[in-house]
Amino acid sequence: MAGSIANFLLSVSLLLSISLIFLLTIKINKKNFENLSVIYLCSDGIFYLLFISFILLVYSFIVSDFSNLVVYQNSHTTKPLFYKISGSWANHEGSMVLFILILSFYLFIFTKKKIDPELKCFTIIFQLILIFIFLVFLIFTSNPFTKILPTPVQGLGLNPILQDPLLAIHPPFLYFGYVGFSIVFSFVLAALMTKKLNSFWSREAHFFILLAWSFLTIGIGLGSFWAYYELGWGGYWFWDPVENASLMPWLAATALLHSNIVTQKKNLLYSWTALLSIFTFILSLLGTFLVRSGVLNSVHAFANDPFRGLYILITIFLIIFGSLTIFLLKNPSYQRKNNSFFFQKDNFILINNCFLIFFLSVVLVGTVYPIILNAINGESISIGPIYYNSIIKPFLFVFIFIMAYGPFLEWNKNSNNSFIKNLLILFIISLVFSLIFLFLLNNKNISLTLGILFSFYLFLTVIYDAFREKKLSINLSRILAHLGFATVIFAIFINGYFAKEINLSMKVGDKKQLENFLIEFKNTKSIKGPNYDQITANFLVTDGNKKVELTPSIRKYNQPAQFTSETSIKSNFINDYYFAINLSQFNDNKISLRFYYKPLMQCLWLGVILISCGGIFGLFKKKYENTI
Amino acid sequence: MKIQYKIVILFVILVLLFLAFGRALLKDKTYQPTEMVGKKVPNIILNDFNNKNKKISLVNLTNNNFVVINIWSSWCIPCKEENYFLLKIKKNSKINILGINYKDQHTNALKFLKDFGNPFNLIASDTLGEASIQLGAYGVPETFVVKNGIIVAKFLGPINEEITGTILNLSK
Amino acid sequence: MFLKRIFLFLFLLFITKQVFADEELKIKIFKNVRCLVCQGQSIYESNSDFAIDLKNIISKKLSNGESEIQVYEFLISRYGEWIIFTPMWSWHTLILWIFPIFILICGGILVFRFNKVNK
Numbered sequence: 001m002a003g004s005i006a007n008f009l010l011s012v013s014l015l016l017s018i019s020l021i022f023l024l025t026i027k028i029n030k031k032n033f034e035n036l037s038v039i040y041l042c043s044d045g046i047f048y049l050l051f052i053s054f055i056l057l058v059y060s061f062i063v064s065d066f067s068n069l070v071v072y073q074n075s076h077t078t079k080p081l082f083y084k085i086s087g088s089w090a091n092h093e094g095s096m097v098l099f100i101l102i103l104s105f106y107l108f109i110f111t112k113k114k115i116d117p118e119l120k121c122f123t124i125i126f127q128l129i130l131i132f133i134f135l136v137f138l139i140f141t142s143n144p145f146t147k148i149l150p151t152p153v154q155g156l157g158l159n160p161i162l163q164d165p166l167l168a169i170h171p172p173f174l175y176f177g178y179v180g181f182s183i184v185f186s187f188v189l190a191a192l193m194t195k196k197l198n199s200f201w202s203r204e205a206h207f208f209i210l211l212a213w214s215f216l217t218i219g220i221g222l223g224s225f226w227a228y229y230e231l232g233w234g235g236y237w238f239w240d241p242v243e244n245a246s247l248m249p250w251l252a253a254t255a256l257l258h259s260n261i262v263t264q265k266k267n268l269l270y271s272w273t274a275l276l277s278i279f280t281f282i283l284s285l286l287g288t289f290l291v292r293s294g295v296l297n298s299v300h301a302f303a304n305d306p307f308r309g310l311y312i313l314i315t316i317f318l319i320i321f322g323s324l325t326i327f328l329l330k331n332p333s334y335q336r337k338n339n340s341f342f343f344q345k346d347n348f349i350l351i352n353n354c355f356l357i358f359f360l361s362v363v364l365v366g367t368v369y370p371i372i373l374n375a376i377n378g379e380s381i382s383i384g385p386i387y388y389n390s391i392i393k394p395f396l397f398v399f400i401f402i403m404a405y406g407p408f409l410e411w412n413k414n415s416n417n418s419f420i421k422n423l424l425i426l427f428i429i430s431l432v433f434s435l436i437f438l439f440l441l442n443n444k445n446i447s448l449t450l451g452i453l454f455s456f457y458l459f460l461t462v463i464y465d466a467f468r469e470k471k472l473s474i475n476l477s478r479i480l481a482h483l484g485f486a487t488v489i490f491a492i493f494i495n496g497y498f499a500k501e502i503n504l505s506m507k508v509g510d511k512k513q514l515e516n517f518l519i520e521f522k523n524t525k526s527i528k529g530p531n532y533d534q535i536t537a538n539f540l541v542t543d544g545n546k547k548v549e550l551t552p553s554i555r556k557y558n559q560p561a562q563f564t565s566e567t568s569i570k571s572n573f574i575n576d577y578y579f580a581i582n583l584s585q586f587n588d589n590k591i592s593l594r595f596y597y598k599p600l601m602q603c604l605w606l607g608v609i610l611i612s613c614g615g616i617f618g619l620f621k622k623k624y625e626n627t628i
Numbered sequence: 629m630k631i632q633y634k635i636v637i638l639f640v641i642l643v644l645l646f647l648a649f650g651r652a653l654l655k656d657k658t659y660q661p662t663e664m665v666g667k668k669v670p671n672i673i674l675n676d677f678n679n680k681n682k683k684i685s686l687v688n689l690t691n692n693n694f695v696v697i698n699i700w701s702s703w704c705i706p707c708k709e710e711n712y713f714l715l716k717i718k719k720n721s722k723i724n725i726l727g728i729n730y731k732d733q734h735t736n737a738l739k740f741l742k743d744f745g746n747p748f749n750l751i752a753s754d755t756l757g758e759a760s761i762q763l764g765a766y767g768v769p770e771t772f773v774v775k776n777g778i779i780v781a782k783f784l785g786p787i788n789e790e791i792t793g794t795i796l797n798l799s800k
Numbered sequence: 801m802f803l804k805r806i807f808l809f810l811f812l813l814f815i816t817k818q819v820f821a822d823e824e825l826k827i828k829i830f831k832n833v834r835c836l837v838c839q840g841q842s843i844y845e846s847n848s849d850f851a852i853d854l855k856n857i858i859s860k861k862l863s864n865g866e867s868e869i870q871v872y873e874f875l876i877s878r879y880g881e882w883i884i885f886t887p888m889w890s891w892h893t894l895i896l897w898i899f900p901i902f903i904l905i906c907g908g909i910l911v912f913r914f915n916k917v918n919k
């Protein structure tokens with residue numbers, strides 16, 4: 001019942017979107033912008049319709065309606081309610097519903113903005129076209145309300161690895177990020193069409209860019225945190241193609257965020273900002289394609305039939321071709337202002353924009369090239385962390401240096417202020433600090449020294465930046481985000497060079513001294529969970545005078561019957577102690593385990609939180625228009 | 629440059645990328661390493677399955693000979709279907725088939741042969757899975773066709789009617 | 801082959817950290833070898849039969865005094881370049897380095913032009 005209603009609602013919203021597109025085209029041709037409120041009402045209607053069908057899908061999951069194919073394939077009556085709900089978007093069909101719902105959600109907020117009617121109508125058309133394309137995809141190739149007859153008594157269950165609170169909220173955040181750039185995309189195309197790409201556009205777009213960027217940052221952070229504690233290999237970033245797929249739009253969006261500030265402040269870089277707006281969304285779509293089409297061999301990829309992939313591929317190429325053609329035809333040429341100098345803020349933002357695009361190109365070529373090469377001549381190559389790290393790392397230092405320097409420059413004159421002179425002092429302080437630090441830790445690695453030097457330098461300059469103005473709130477957004485970035489880089493370097501991992505095999509009662517750790521296997525305990533049985537092993541780790549109790553466990557889920565290894569992580573802010581049991585090696589009553597010692601992991605997460613806080617604070621900053 | 633040219637160039641690049649991605653999408657994504665095909669059989673000494681003290685040298689065995697090497701195990705389900713075709717090869721020709729029993733319990737393997745039939749002229753044990761890595765295999769079942777000490781063909785997964793025909797042709 | 805070898809050597813010289821202990825070298829190699837039966841994981845991150853066998857054979861080779869490069873060469877000769885996460889230097893992987901450099905040069909030109917027009 002719920003299924004047929006939802007199917008009907010989806011069809012209605014499809015019809016509504018196509019008729020609205022026609023109606024708006026006619027209005028634009030006639031230049032008649034009266035009675036727009038009806039149109040806004042209809043576009044809100046699409047959002048409500050999609051929202052109800054999404055709720056109906058969630059409802060089918062909650063009541064375990066197994067006459068619905070998607071529910072049957074991904075749910076089970078014994079699953080906890082929370083995972084029944086999150087299960088509705090943990091599969092291909094459900095996640096596409098969420099994708100489209102968010103497309104219409106952004107349209108919904110956009111129509112509430114006070115914008116020139118012509119610009120607004122064009123934006124709505126482009127956004128409706130996107131909604132239409134993906135609705136067709138949803139209804140005809142991946143319908144979430146397909147019925148099965150006869151109705152099965154029980155469902156197949158959700159992959160246990162996906163039954164995790166963080167993974168339940170990770171996809172919505174990621175989608176709010178990815179899809180948020182759709183409205184920026186539609187908005188920039190509209191501005192190109194109407195020749196209204198100006199500082200007003202830039203101010204309005206800033207809100208959406210920042211909103212989507214903040215969501216995307218949180219989404220990536222959550223995904224990384226999930227990989228850290230759930231996959232159990234002590235890593236937080238694997239340079240897996242699917243992770244890269246979310247990193248690429250983030251890099252492009254970060255560049256866009258900054259170039260748009262230049263556009264706003266100085267009326268410059270219009271084409272560059274427009275191009276970045278287009279590419280950010282295209283990269284989000286590319287990410288969707290890589291994940292959804294099964295073109296990848298990856299932990300995350302949902303392998304499914306190639307025709308879905310082909311449909312997404314065709315639409316992506318039409319969208320890319322269409323948008324770039326509009327860009328080429330309507331690309332504005334603006335007069336540039338004179339009296340500019342090299343040591344000026346806009347210049348430094350542009351330089352770092354180039355570095356961001358360079359990092360993006362590394363990730364892009366590393367992710368996509370193996371696929372293309374294999375298609376062309378059948379050769380298979382793998383590209384892993386070593387490639388990315390070794391190319392990105394040297395440029396990262398330059399990037400951070402410029403990032404630290406830029407905020408102290410002026411927009412419009414050759415800066416020669418006292419702040420700049422103090423930067424040299426800060427640099428010397430950081431140099432001394434990093435040398436002392438490494439001397440104490442007894443490590444002479446050059447790359448580590450540079451990493452600590454530059455991240456610490458950035459840290460100091462941001463603190464200095466925060467205190468040079470009387471009112472902190474003026475630049476708080478930038479300060480938080482840059483502080484977060486410095487923290488993340490610092491934590492990555494320290495973690496990369498001082499993390500330890502020990503493989504051991506022990507039986508109950510064993511005591512082992514390994515490096516500085518005394519590890520004691522105390523006992524085991526059996527627990528019964530809602531839909532799994534669990535055996536927990538209790539360990540006591542003594543590190544110097546610190547004592548940490550750790551309880552890694554193994555779970556046997558009943559539906560589908562599958563074993564998972566649950567990690568145990570204890571943290572004292574500076575270090576993480578991390579235990580995970582190997583799933584397949586049991587002999588002579590011994591279990592084999594992996595013990596990880598991971599310094600500064602909490603700092604890394606804190607840094608990600610700071611970066612997103614910077615973004616979120618920027619959203620509420622309207623009052624302080626005159627930031628520097 | 630004129631805008632029309634730019635658009636044409638954009639179009640061409642996109643079409644090329646589209647074709648590449650489309651092809652990647654429709655391609656079978658199981659990885660089939662063919663590195664060992666055309667190379668000499670690696671020099672491996674294996675234990676005989678029936679007699680632990682007897683050694684089998686792959687190089688000596690395949691020298692001046694046509695041998696089919698099949699990696700199997702009793703716990704491998706596709707191996708059961710495959711067994712039928714191996715028996716067929718044995719019945720219809722004089723091809724020597726060497727079975728490499730991969731990471732298996734001896735008793736289970738014996739039971740497997742009793743239940744489904746024994747197509748092998750000779751069986752070697754690979755209890756640590758080392759031999760199969762030396763051969764460039766990464767799962768069970770895999771089949772190698774060796775002619776005069778050179779690997780001429782390799783098949784991933786169970787043998788079927790078609791592969792049986794190919795093997796028989798190769799032996800001529 | 802010789803060129804490839806030199807390249808691999810240089811590449812390994814510059815990567816993440818210098819490795820001193822045998823155990824660390826082992827883990828580093830494990831992390832650089834793809835588990836062919838898994839999805840996108842290294843053998844370090846897998847407990848499949850194939851990964852366990854490979855780990856054993858690599859440990860054996862290392863304790864026989866073989867170098868990291870020799871281990872990689874052995875694996876490539878059996879399974880192709882797909883098995884190593886570090887791409888090899890050859891004409892078909894050239895674009896992995898040329899493309900980012902090309903983008904960087906384009907960026908340089910952009911910055912240069914931006915400044916020139918400004919003045």
